[in-house]
Amino acid sequence: MVINLSKEHSLVSNWVSELRNVDVQNDRMRFRRNLERIAEVTAYEISKTMEWDEKEVQTPLGTANAKMLKAQPILATILRAGLGMHTGLLNYFDKGENAFISAYRKHKPDGSFDIQIEYMSCPEVDGKVIIISDPMIATGASLVKAIQFLKDEGEVKQIHVVCAIACTVGIEYVLRAEPKATIWCGDIDDELTAKGYIVPGLGDAGDLAFGSKMQS
Numbered sequence: 001m002v003i004n005l006s007k008e009h010s011l012v013s014n015w016v017s018e019l020r021n022v023d024v025q026n027d028r029m030r031f032r033r034n035l036e037r038i039a040e041v042t043a044y045e046i047s048k049t050m051e052w053d054e055k056e057v058q059t060p061l062g063t064a065n066a067k068m069l070k071a072q073p074i075l076a077t078i079l080r081a082g083l084g085m086h087t088g089l090l091n092y093f094d095k096g097e098n099a100f101i102s103a104y105r106k107h108k109p110d111g112s113f114d115i116q117i118e119y120m121s122c123p124e125v126d127g128k129v130i131i132i133s134d135p136m137i138a139t140g141a142s143l144v145k146a147i148q149f150l151k152d153e154g155e156v157k158q159i160h161v162v163c164a165i166a167c168t169v170g171i172e173y174v175l176r177a178e179p180k181a182t183i184w185c186g187d188i189d190d191e192l193t194a195k196g197y198i199v200p201g202l203g204d205a206g207d208l209a210f211g212s213k214m215q216s
Helices: 011-020 028-047 083-092 141-151 168-177 205-210
Strands: 002-004 052-059 062-069 074-079 097-107 113-121 129-133 158-167 182-189
Touching: 011 028, 011 158, 011 182, 028 083, 028 129, 028 158, 028 182, 028 205, 074 083, 074 141, 083 129, 083 158, 083 205, 097 141, 113 141, 129 141, 141 168, 158 168, 168 182
Parallel strands: 002 182, 074 097, 074 129, 129 158, 158 182
Antiparallel strands: 052 062, 097 113
């Protein structure tokens, strides 16, 4: 399942347009906050799909029946670009467990690249709902590899993917590898360059959120 949140003409569309806008991009704090807000809205939508228990809560004047999440999800993200969206998810699933994965493109002289994963920190994943955030799904290769690393740790119950911009090629690649995953997108673009960049996209989300980096 793929959900494009911009199709609803909601505030998500405004935030995505600011993420794309080269003038607004100069404000790193606003860029990070817009990623965070898209993730917050997505967290709310994902919560509607989860299992709930009814519990009795004591108030100062009596008791009330309240619905509570049956189990907390694991919030996973790909360092470093995913940290902004991870914060938004954590703002809403504030009792959730957390997983962090380092995945990056290691470029070759011919312009191609491999996906390298050198670090992962995660809790027990058996029977858990995993919500993994990465602001851009371009080829989808790093996301699929990160999900596989998580699944190697145990039997995952459900996977939700949260991103700001996705390319149709990347979406198809992810769903071929993980057909039961649900992908939540701020918006979807159709074009992917030969070097694996989304067009029109928004540029390098990690650099825009946290500053440029040295390549080694």
